Amino acid sequence: MEEPMKRAIIVYESVYGNTKKVAEAIAEGIQQLEGVECRVVKTGEIHTDEICDYDAILFGCPNHNQEPALNMIKFLERASIVHVKGKIGGIFDTYTGGNKGVALTKLRTIVNEKFPGIEFLGNGFSAKVEGRKGPLAENEVKVAWDFGKEISKKLVE
Template identity: 25%
Template sequence: MSDRDLKILIVFYSMYGNTARLARAVAEGVGEVEGVKPVLRQVPELIPQHTIDSNPRIKAVKESLRDIPVANVNDLAEADGVIFGTPTRFGNMCSQMKQFIDQTGSLWLEGRLEGKPAGVFTSTSTLHGGQETTIISTMIPLLHHGMIIVGVPYSESRLLDMDFGGGSPYGASAVVGPESEMHPTERDLAIAKTLGRRVAEVAKKLRN
């Protein structure tokens, strides 16, 4: 398989659109690496449709994401690397992402994800709302799969900024407010691009 065949899957869940914004920035970073293609996918929704329809904000976000297909576990097996994006729920990944990962037992039995690079990104409501715990806890099942964890190094100088925002050596992140009324900053999006670019570069090196 040539470098041109490399695919990095960005699989995410987004309720109010902020994790999706990070996902698109991650995809941009992947696309900056020659011969590597980003593939965006959403994990399946668990919220009942009538609940979505009754909330104009959530409904509008879901409609805006209709162009992004829903993921299945075979997408993970077919990718050369995977970057997972989840909003934080009380310091952990959201239930939609957990349910998706819990379906990967057959891939684990066959070792289908072993040796593939992986990264994680998240969004939280508050500054100390569990960004790092969410990213690290999301890494645990990826390590069980034998994936190679890729973070964001301090050569990404924005990590050294003292300004309000997200991002850490563990992965990309954003603080979006108690009602998700804020959006990822330009700094947050730049760090997300760096994460995508790094995973793509590592995938390329592993293939070579």
């Protein structure tokens, strides 16, 4: 019998489009393996209930004042009633200057708290942007793509 399609979703927040680009590159990486599809959606464009339809759920947002962007925090608060136990989880952030991983660490704490039982694949990653509006630093799209590929491999395991 044919294996059912594995489905991933990336919920992102983005002001200037850089985090969106990272999300799209991850999605491309995820879709490299046959039998895996990925949806990319902004926080305001999805009903929180919908995330339980997916086998892998990723969250990504910019660092805003050393915190995950507020719209992402609000989304996670609204979504926390959704059961995601045993699903694959992934996180990423974008940052400028010396703030690599700062919002990411906080995002991980919030996701862990709101979604007990989600199984993170690795630590996620932090993509650098050159100044507030970007562009993304060199190589970050490739790192995002590779991260997606790892998620994909895990999904078809």
